Amino acid sequence: MAGPFVRVVVCAREERVGAAGPVAYAARMTATALPLFHLYGDPPDDAAFDFIHIETIASRSSVHDWTIRAHRHRNLSQILLIEKGGGEMIFETATMPFVAPVAILVPATIAHGFRFTPQVTDGWVVTFTEDVADVLGEQSGEALNRLKAVAADPLVRLDDPAEAKRLSTLCADLQDEGALAREGYRLAMRALLALIAIEVVRLAVSRARTGTVTLTRADAQVEALRHLIEQHYRQERQIGFYAEKLKMTPDRLNDHVKRATGVTAGHLIRQRVLTEAKRQLVFTTQAIHEIAYDLAFSDPSHFTRFFRKQTGMTPQTFREGRGG
Secondary structure, eight states, rough: OOOOOOOOOOEEEEESSSSSHHHHHHHHOOOTTEESSTTTTTTTTTTOOOOEEEEEEHHHHGGGGTTEEEEEEESSEEEEEEEOOOEEETTTTTTEESSEEEEEEEEETTOOOEEETTTEEEHHHHHHHHHHEEEEEEEETHHHHHHOOOHTOOOOEOOOOOHHHHHHHHHHHHHHHHHHHTTHHHHHHHHHHHHHHHHHHHHHHHTTTSOOOOOOOOHHHHHHHHHHHHHHHOOOOOHHHHHHTTTSSSSHHHHHHHHHOOOOOOHHHHHHHHHHHOOOOHHOOOOOHHHHHHHHSSHHHHHHHHHHHHSSHHHHHHHHHHHH
């Protein structure tokens, strides 16, 4: 069939669990790296495009003793709807308790994990590649793009039962469209995903008491810079490198980023390095000097000075404070 391919899995596990399946793959992951998955337990799939996946929380978490260990997705974002139960969420290096009903936002590349209340917690997990926003078109895709901005606080309380009911109905409809595969189901699935995103963005903005809901397009230059930083932050820390890639002068890039975000381009670079350092300190057993060299610092003392300047504490103090 012509057109972009939307892949969906409904309720049941998509992958084959066996000697060569996701459990075996997950078992091979070591404590020296934060696992990078496609769906939890699956090897990364950089070729995934126009991908929409929906399943119940219980269908996957019950297989893993109701614990989804800390991991990342390179190119997948998620919206969880917790209808029953609760648990704890790891969001980068923070631990956040949650109880139903609540929606949870997980942008691509964010370190996250869950410990669900066994046998009780259920709801939906909607997973999608970021390019789905492009397929939806300029206006419809803005809600998906806005999810990353509002996900600084990933827990969206659903205080009104009607809010949870609306999201539950949309998720059930998304499941049905994928399962029945009727005429036009791919378009319908994209539309339902957009409606879910719009509803969650509205609720998140409302909880933040901003007063209005705006679906403004993300700044293209800032997004391009963020993508470049993601690719090169380990080796390239100078603004000039990124300015050249974006065909701008360093001063112009800094001014543009400052107007769009309130911080400098250099701040974005340093924060990305700091985020990776925190992840490795909390989620791995790597020695601090190994983390320093992995992040391309000239020596461990340079790394310690950088980390203390950004956080007010040494890497060792930070690790010990997080139970490492």
